[in-house]
Amino acid sequence: METVGKVVIAIVIAVIISRGWKVLNWIWLKPKKLEKWLRDEGYKGNSYKLLMGDMIELGKMMNLAKKDPIPITHDILPHILPFDHKIISTYGEKSFLWLGPNPRMYIRDPELIKEILLRPNEFQKPHPEPFRDSIVGGLLITEGHKWSKHRKIINPAFNLQNLKTVFSVICSSCSDMVNQWEHLTMETGSTEVDVWPYIDNLAGDVISRTAFGSSYEEGRKIFRIQKEQIELVFKMLFILYLPGRRFIPTKANRKYKENIKELHVVLSGIINKRKKAIEIGEGSCDDLLGILLESNAKEIEEFGVGLSMEEVMEECKLFYIARSETTSNLIVWTMVCLSLHQEWQIKAREEILQVFGTGELDFEGLKNLKTLTMILYEVLRLYPPVIMTIRSTIKETKLGNMMIPPGVLLALAMIYIHHDRKVWGDDATEFRPERFSDGVAIATKGKGFFPFSSGPRVCIGQNFAMTEARAAMAMILRRFCFELSPTYKHSPFPVFTMPPQFGANMILRNLS
Secondary structure, three states, X not given: OHHHHHHHHHHHHHHHHHHHHHHHHHHHHHHHHHHHHHHHOOOEOOOOXXXXXXXXXXXXXXXXXXXXXXXXXXXXHHHHOHHHHHXXXXXXXXXXXEEOOEEEEEEOOHHHHHHHHHOOOOOEOOOOOOOHHHHOXXXXXXXXXXXXXXXXXXXXXXXXXXXXXXXXXXHHHHHHHHHHHHHHOOOOOEEEEEOHHHHHHHHHHHHHHHHHHHHHHHHHHXXXXXXXXXXXXXXXXXXXXXXXXXXXXXXXXXXXXXXXXXXXXXXXXXXXXXXHHHHOOOOOOOOHHHHHHHHHHHHHHHHOOOOOHHHHHHHHHHHHHHHHHHHHHHHHHHHHHHHHOHHHHHHHHHHHHHHHOOOOOOOHHHHHOHHHHHHHXXXXXXXXXXXXXXXXXXXXXXXXXXXXXXXXXXEEOHHHHHOOHHHHOOOOOOOOHHHHOOOHHHHOOOOOXXXXXXXXXXXXXXHHHHHHHHHHHHHHHHHEEEEEOOOOOEOEOOOOOOOEOOOOEEEEEEOO
């Protein structure tokens, strides 16, 4: 028995030593090894601080920047990425920061960014990304074969023919919004209004109707819950990368988990109701959910496997955040830019009236809005919905003349490329839509332009977003001229995308 006891004690000690070594390696030895590699490659940054890295200072600077607006300018980098801007300003283009024990190095060479995006199997999205996976899921976060399967099944929902089918729904929602604004200006012909809540609701309404058809009222609950989830993430910024952060009993954390459960109930209810209706021949397949379920059923029939209920729900969550957030941001920043640059507002309005007159918009006619399209691309350059994306490697991987070890996060700083004078010239932070007068391909030749990412994983909904933005701006410009109100506070600030934190107060003048 004494021998058995000694063996048990020895096993316990071995387990403790083994786990202790893993913890020590995770919180200190591996970060210091990666720091040495970064410095040997010529990258500079702060020395690693045990467990937290740069998170405390990053969180403080983000929360401080969030409190106040900035002077009206398109040079927004110091405000939207204050800590990143400080690191790059201090250490230069080859710099890094610490997200807990994980170093994040900046990739600012457009060619290297393109190469990374062209190799999605080697440079993957970090998983799990804190909180992201419960706000959005599906195609955005899946990798490898699973991503290929999702993309194949979802593709039919975003093809050109379906976009034409839902165009009337998009126009109907846009018309509802401008009618609301028209009512506000009815008495005096002009009014001051914060246009952001209307535009935000427009994007949610469009995706609710086009994604869920007759269930769009229930779909709006998804929109509300996910908007709240994004706000809660910011309240939990300090614990974002802490181990076991799911169990930290803060009020925001508890509410976050409650919302996950509610979201599951709402989504499963909508999907189950639609599946049953389709089975008895009463369900519609002319919205995104119907097309997705139909495509999934064909995949199961042909190959015996498709998307599970959980995976369908993840794609529905992605419909909302990725589609509605991207489009609403594009529309509101277009209105801000056209308020600041009235000559382009006039040019766009003249073109819209020339193409459509005062009649109804049609899908094919949108192709003739060259000036408006130039404006939208320039807004996407200055105010991209996704300002930065992160990639990582699972094994040592060659990039350029470097061998990237696993454990290093790669920050593809899209917005830095979009605002880089070395890439776009001395007027890189100025609003100049004429850059795109000969099309995107000519304007971006040899440059970096990533509003919808790039490579095999380019955003599947980019045509949807551009169509909705063109339709909304065409209706707005025909009915109103607008300028910034004296009460307007310039406040682009990244949450999931980059909405105006303090709204967008404008003076609307009715042209009808």
